[in-house]
Amino acid sequence: MFELDDDQILEMTMETNFWTWSAQKSVKPIPVKRAEGVYFWDVKGKRYLDFNSMTMCVNIGHGNQKVIQAMCDQARELTYAGPGMATKPRAVLGRLLAEIVPGDLNRFLYTLGGADANENAIKLARAYTGRQKILTRYRSYHGSTAGAIALTGDPRRVAWEPNVMPGVVHFLDPYQYRSTFHRTIPTISEEELATDYLNHLEEIINYERPSTIAAVMIEPVTGTNGIIIPPKGYIQGLRKLCDSYGILLIADEVMTGFGRTGKWFAMQHWNVEPDIMTMAKGLTSAYAPLGAVAMRPEIAAHFDEKVFQSGLTFNGHPVSLAAAIANIEVMRDEKIVEHAAQMGEQLTDNLAELKSRHASIGDVRSIGLFGAIELVRDRETREPMAPFNGKSPEMTQLRERLLEKGLYLYTHWNILLIIPPLIINEKELNDGLSIIDQALEITDKAAVT
Numbered sequence: 496m497f498e499l500d501d502d503q504i505l506e507m508t509m510e511t512n513f514w515t516w517s518a519q520k521s522v523k524p525i526p527v528k529r530a531e532g533v534y535f536w537d538v539k540g541k542r543y544l545d546f547n548s549m550t551m552c553v554n555i556g557h558g559n560q561k562v563i564q565a566m567c568d569q570a571r572e573l574t575y576a577g578p579g580m581a582t583k584p585r586a587v588l589g590r591l592l593a594e595i596v597p598g599d600l601n602r603f604l605y606t607l608g609g610a611d612a613n614e615n616a617i618k619l620a621r622a623y624t625g626r627q628k629i630l631t632r633y634r635s636y637h638g639s640t641a642g643a644i645a646l647t648g649d650p651r652r653v654a655w656e657p658n659v660m661p662g663v664v665h666f667l668d669p670y671q672y673r674s675t676f677h678r679t680i681p682t683i684s685e686e687e688l689a690t691d692y693l694n695h696l697e698e699i700i701n702y703e704r705p706s707t708i709a710a711v712m713i714e715p716v717t718g719t720n721g722i723i724i725p726p727k728g729y730i731q732g733l734r735k736l737c738d739s740y741g742i743l744l745i746a747d748e749v750m751t752g753f754g755r756t757g758k759w760f761a762m763q764h765w766n767v768e769p770d771i772m773t774m775a776k777g778l779t780s781a782y783a784p785l786g787a788v789a790m791r792p793e794i795a796a797h798f799d800e801k802v803f804q805s806g807l808t809f810n811g812h813p814v815s816l817a818a819a820i821a822n823i824e825v826m827r828d829e830k831i832v833e834h835a836a837q838m839g840e841q842l843t844d845n846l847a848e849l850k851s852r853h854a855s856i857g858d859v860r861s862i863g864l865f866g867a868i869e870l871v872r873d874r875e876t877r878e879p880m881a882p883f884n885g886k887s888p889e890m891t892q893l894r895e896r897l898l899e900k901g902l903y904l905y906t907h908w909n910i911l912l913i914i915p916p917l918i919i920n921e922k923e924l925n926d927g928l929s930i931i932d933q934a935l936e937i938t939d940k941a942a943v944t
């Protein structure tokens with residue numbers, strides 16, 4: 496290993512590194528030294544409880560020796576092989592994935608992460624259907640590459656317009672707490688909400704002409720933009736709608752996959768099989784970069800004689816595939832998905848309890864270990880604690896307080912996301928929530944009581 500004093504890490508990194516999603520002068524990176532389980536430590540030895548699984552990706556927790564060993568073994572045996580070569584990890588991973596993904600998705604194209612998985616999903620859908628348009632939702636995030644940022648509905652797309660991939664049309668998420676159509680009927684049932692949002696989508700499909708639409712792509716549970724859980728009947732209705740117009744359904748399970756919602760994949764909550772499914776993050780629990788596109792056999796068969804025009808030098812990198820294999824084995828052997836479902840129930844109860852005691856909590860939502868606390872200034876008007884796509888002094892102060900107290904999590908505008916490693920135990924979850932509980936005095940002071 497190269498030698499470097501801990502206290503030089505930050506300074507030297509700052510000298511040469513160009514940061515993503517940041518104005519360069521505003522970044523304040525945590526110099527991380529090591530990580531284990533649900534914790535990581537900075538170079539000064541300060542411990543952080545990781546309530547964001549780093550980037551919503553370290554699903555099995557930090558420092559798992561079985562996965563690390565599998566990667567070392569693979570690196571020793573065969574570090575790299577070309578994209579057109581058959582290897583042991585390619586042979587094994589495909590079979591493992593076919594056992595855990597929904598329905599008969601049984602062909603897998605490997606990528607390096609989530610964005611390029613979505614790029615390839617779009618190519619497949621367009622080539623298979625001979626149609627151009629892709630419909631995605633306004634609150635979605637699908638990645639930052641040129642095509643994936645066009646698919647993304649949230650404001651990160653707008654920064655690059657008009658130079659984004661053409662052919663994407665956005666529609667609204669069935670976001671019950673802030674439903675545009677139901678401000679005057681906040682008590683609407685989930686089923687009716689689902690129907691109204693499916694009708695909204697169908698109207699758009701007809702305006703755009705069904706014969707021009709290749710696919711609808713969704714995050715089954717909207718992630719970064721607020722853990723928006725689809726109302727009852729929505730996903731099943733979406734499947735029917737797509738089928739009736741010959742449109743493919745693509746599930747972006749980059750964040751929701753691999754146990755995050757208490758099932759291997761979120762679509763399994765509604766027993767709905769997408770035509771194409773993308774994954775990354777939890778696929779290796781971030782032990783190595785990897786994404787994948789799963790597809791139905793008939794989509795793969797479309798390319799039996801026709802060339803699929805796409806590729807990546809690191810497609811099917813053996814070390815990444817070995818990490819994915821070991822990660823899935825660990826999840827299976829240690830029943831991590833079942834554990835996430837069980838801890839998820841506790842999270843739901845704890846969030847409801849927190850809401851009952853804090854004036855600044857407008858709504859809480861969770862499914863598995865995928866949770867959100869939505870903060871407001873006024874429960875009656877639902878005025879957010881920070882504006883859409885904006886900041887507020889209270890949200891900044893809250894985030895700083897949580898970090899100071901050793902809790903690392905992701906705040907998105909007025910929302911706190913709770914996305915810990917799936918191995919978290921009851922005490923660790925309670926520890927994190929009690930830090931949040933105390934810090935909420937900051938936003939409570941700014942809320943109408």
Ligand SMILES: Cc1ncc(COP(=O)(O)O)c(C=O)c1O
Pocket residue numbers: 607608609610611613636637638639714718719747748749750751775776
């Ligand atoms: C739902 C979803 N899709 C796609 C992506 C992009 O993945 P990556 O950052 O690996 O390109 C993300 C990343 O956060 C995501 O949450």
